[in-house]
Amino acid sequence: MRNFFYRVSGAIARFMYGRNGTDQLNAALLAAYLLVWLVQILLNRNFTVRMALEAVSLVLAALVLFRTFSRNLPRRQAENAKFLSWWYPVRNRFAVVWQRHRDKEHKYFVCKNCGTVCRVPAGKGKVEITCPKCGEKIIGKS
Numbered sequence: 001m002r003n004f005f006y007r008v009s010g011a012i013a014r015f016m017y018g019r020n021g022t023d024q025l026n027a028a029l030l031a032a033y034l035l036v037w038l039v040q041i042l043l044n045r046n047f048t049v050r051m052a053l054e055a056v057s058l059v060l061a062a063l064v065l066f067r068t069f070s071r072n073l074p075r076r077q078a079e080n081a082k083f084l085s086w087w088y089p090v091r092n093r094f095a096v097v098w099q100r101h102r103d104k105e106h107k108y109f110v111c112k113n114c115g116t117v118c119r120v121p122a123g124k125g126k127v128e129i130t131c132p133k134c135g136e137k138i139i140g141k142s
Contacts, residue, residue, distance in 0.1 A: 018071055018073075019070065019071055020067055020072075020073060020077075021068060022068060023077075023080045024080060024083065025079060025083040025084075026064055028083065028087070029064045029067070030060075033057055033061055036053055036057045040053040040057060067079075104122065105121065105122055106119045106120065106122055107119070107122045107142040109129060109138050109140050112136070112138075113131065113134045114131065114136070116131055116132065116133045118132070120142050121142065122142050123142060124142045125142065126139070127139070127140060127141070127142050
């Protein structure tokens with residue numbers, strides 16, 4: 001039995017050699033497919049909406065399969081790089097917001113003049129902060 005699985009995994013590895021496989025864009029497309037599929041299940045009563053969502057999910061599934069088995073590696077890598085150039089700033093923005101939300105020991109203020117984020121200890125009452133970049137005064141409660 002072990003020999004069978006070894007042969008199957010070898011055959012799959014030989015088949016996938018020179019193909020794109022999965023990357024971050026494929027993972028995002030798969031997540032979008034699963035989300036559309038879930039919404040489609042929840043909105044099962046409306047025929048028109050269900051058919052539109054089914055068409056969108058079919059296109060997403062076909063795109064995932066096409067990108068996975070594609071042999072045009074430079075094109076797929078360029079698509080993935082373009083996606084990542086858009087996705088990383090979005091992901092990092094959410095990570096920063098989440099980190100600030102979890103930080104209970106500090107209060108964050110944004111300078112209205114230059115947009116610099118200033119961090120001060122929480123619980124100090126009314127504070128006046130001088131922006132380190134532009135020198136603007138920020139008054140707030142920490």
